[in-house]
Amino acid sequence: QQQVKQSPQSLIVQKGGISIINCAYENTAFDYFPWYQQFPGKGPALLIAIRPDVSEKKEGRFTISFNKSAKQFSLHIMDSQPGDSATYFCAASGRYGDYKLSFGAGTTVTVRA
């Protein structure tokens, strides 16, 4: 049973456009929500993360929006660039179980030049 549901499965965006990826969770014990970026044949890299005490966090062109009441969070990639073409995974963890991560299914983003 997947604890974090991610959509869409894939998306194509033009260079300079905005990519939006959504995730939803059920477990209210989750209190840490990271996003990872993975290129083919590489390990995932931590991109940005948020705790539930804030509704938004921005780092450069990447922004996480968090809605605690709806149990949803999303990643916005502003001014998308071809180098952003990768697979993005949302995840969630809590204090229990050594903070192990529950991952979403992943979204493959393709940025067309």
Place this chain on the structure above:
Amino acid sequence: GAVVSQHPSWVICKSGTSVKIECRSLDFQATTMFWYRQFPKQSLMLMATSNEGSKATYEQGVEKDKFLINHASLTLSTLTVTSAHPEDSSFYICSAREFYEQYFGPGTRLTVT
């Protein structure tokens, strides 16, 4: 900071042999490390949680006698795939936890012939 290395990056072995994969946190101490397996175009599947100085905790369905994990120090965890078979061919990725954050290694591509 927060760099995790894996060795080897790729390995080919014959069916029936054993293969050891090392995971090191280079610039921080990790009391907890995790081992994942990833199939093409799929999300990461957690195999086990490894705590320094104690036995690993395996996820349901993962054969602990086949995938031996040793967390010998705060910077090193190893995964040994014993009596490997072609179905064990996969991309194996480790991660190391520092507080809430998990940092991933670059992955090891295992091919069993």
